[in-house]
Amino acid sequence: MKNLSIVDKKIRIQGHGIRITPELKTRIAEEGYYPIALTWLSDDVTGPFSFTGYGETSPFELHHVDGGYAVFENGEFFTEATFYKKPRFFDRQHTAKGLQRAPDNTVFIDEGMSGVITPCGTALNREDSDLFKVTKGKFPYVTVACYNGLVIWPAWGCLYTKNHTQCKFCCIPGEYNEHKLLHTDTDYWHNLGETFAAAVEEIGPEIGQVSLTVDSGTLPGRDKGARVYVQVLDTIKQRLGYLPDLLYRRAVIEPPLEFEWLQRLADAGFTDIQMDADVYDAAERRHVMPNAKGHRSIDDYIRAFRKAKEIFPGEVATQLIAGIQSDENLLKGVEHFASEGVPTLVTPFLPFGHGRAWRATGEVDVPTPERMKRIYGRCAEILTKYNVPAPQFRGGVSSLAETMGRRMRRVRALTNELDLQRDLVAAV
Ligand code: SF4
Numbered sequence: 001m002k003n004l005s006i007v008d009k010k011i012r013i014q015g016h017g018i019r020i021t022p023e024l025k026t027r028i029a030e031e032g033y034y035p036i037a038l039t040w041l042s043d044d045v046t047g048p049f050s051f052t053g054y055g056e057t058s059p060f061e062l063h064h065v066d067g068g069y070a071v072f073e074n075g076e077f078f079t080e081a082t083f084y085k086k087p088r089f090f091d092r093q094h095t096a097k098g099l100q101r102a103p104d105n106t107v108f109i110d111e112g113m114s115g116v117i118t119p120c121g122t123a124l125n126r127e128d129s130d131l132f133k134v135t136k137g138k139f140p141y142v143t144v145a146c147y148n149g150l151v152i153w154p155a156w157g158c159l160y161t162k163n164h165t166q167c168k169f170c171c172i173p174g175e176y177n178e179h180k181l182l183h184t185d186t187d188y189w190h191n192l193g194e195t196f197a198a199a200v201e202e203i204g205p206e207i208g209q210v211s212l213t214v215d216s217g218t219l220p221g222r223d224k225g226a227r228v229y230v231q232v233l234d235t236i237k238q239r240l241g242y243l244p245d246l247l248y249r250r251a252v253i254e255p256p257l258e259f260e261w262l263q264r265l266a267d268a269g270f271t272d273i274q275m276d277a278d279v280y281d282a283a284e285r286r287h288v289m290p291n292a293k294g295h296r297s298i299d300d301y302i303r304a305f306r307k308a309k310e311i312f313p314g315e316v317a318t319q320l321i322a323g324i325q326s327d328e329n330l331l332k333g334v335e336h337f338a339s340e341g342v343p344t345l346v347t348p349f350l351p352f353g354h355g356r357a358w359r360a361t362g363e364v365d366v367p368t369p370e371r372m373k374r375i376y377g378r379c380a381e382i383l384t385k386y387n388v389p390a391p392q393f394r395g396g397v398s399s400l401a402e403t404m405g406r407r408m409r410r411v412r413a414l415t416n417e418l419d420l421q422r423d424l425v426a427a428v
Contacts, residue, residue, distance in 0.1 A: 014397070029086075031416065084416075142199050167288060192236075214233075234268060255304035273312050273317075279329075305342045306340065322348050346398055380400065380404045
């Protein structure tokens with residue numbers, strides 16, 4: 001165990017999550033960190049790990065040692081760990097319409113990845129009937145995700161959840177519905193522009209090392225939400241007077257039914273696009289995604305990829321999720337997409353939101369580290385064979401890019417002063 005590489009350690013932790021006591025969580029927050037599943041295992045490897053241990057006993061636990069933090073496995077040191085600092089722009093929070101609560105300081109979310117990907121979660125709290133358990137109905141307009149990424153969620157509803165045909169693995173907790181689409185809230189747009197401007201100012205000269213991802217559930221309409229994504233970049237452009245030159249500006253979206261929407265996304269300033277197939281085999285798609293997405297053929301995705309590759313200057317990528325389909329089919333998909341020049345972000349199934357309920361049925365489980373390592377190894381071989389680089393966007397969860405040697409260092413502007421001081425001392 002002692003000779004594991006840092007990437008192997010990331011893969012091992014990924015299947016379990018990290019436990020953390022409430023006391024330590026408080027301490028981390030007081031020290032100015034943003035501990036929402038954004039654990040840095042070294043200067044250039046990170047991944048979102050749930051602090052709840054995915055609701056079960058995890059062998060991994062966070063400890064405070066020697067003035068810093070470390071992950072222990074069954075009581076033995078496993079790896080050092082640290083977090084992004086909590087940026088000032090996080091204090092600019094959206095408050096759900098009608099909630100009648102004023103925004104205040106950032107609410108720390110302890111639901112792990114669910115907190116990052118769905119920073120606006122609502123779920124009934126059985127103990128006190130508070131509807132807004134996850135974020136108290138507030139969340140940052142702009143979230144920091146892994147690898148120096150700014151993420152904007154212009155909506156937290158999903159058409160399929162509203163129709164009760166959500167994907168079985170969906171990480172968004174229940175009770176999401178169309179009423180919570182943010183683009184219907186005029187305040188949202190104004191404040192989003194203000195918050196993005198604050199983020200650009202706070203990050204300063206390092207802004208070029210930072211990426212932007214716009215993501216949401218599938219929105220109603222044949223554009224699948226592209227109209228709203230365009231509005232996000234238009235809002236930023238209007239507020240700043242320009243679109244910042246970021247590492248990339250990525251739209252994560254179901255392929256619009258009319259490809260003219262791909263052109264409109266590119267024209268708005270998106271450089272990269274990710275259209276997640278999630279499941280490859282047609283029968284498995286229909287079983288896992290009992291909705292319009294599950295009934296879309298892979299050929300439809302291939303057509304969209306080809307069109308997108310003509311239009312976008314950056315990366316056209318997709319995602320497949322391990323653990324919810326056969327490994328054989330997943331690898332067939334990776335190969336098919338790679339033959340089109342499209343990298344696949346291979347991500348392990350993690351039991352959040354609806355996925356938690358699905359796992360409880362016993363039909364699926366979180367893939368073991370050994371299984372993920374095998375899959376990553378095969379995927380790396382396939383991408384190399386087709387001369388396709390590892391996906392730039394890692395969603396935090398995937399270790400494929402790190403398996404292929406890709407690294408990215410945390411920018412100083414998002415690093416806690418305590419870590420900067422520690423680095424200085426280490427350098428002397
Ligand atoms: S995983 Fe499926 S149900 Fe969940 S947000 Fe995405 S498209 Fe909607």
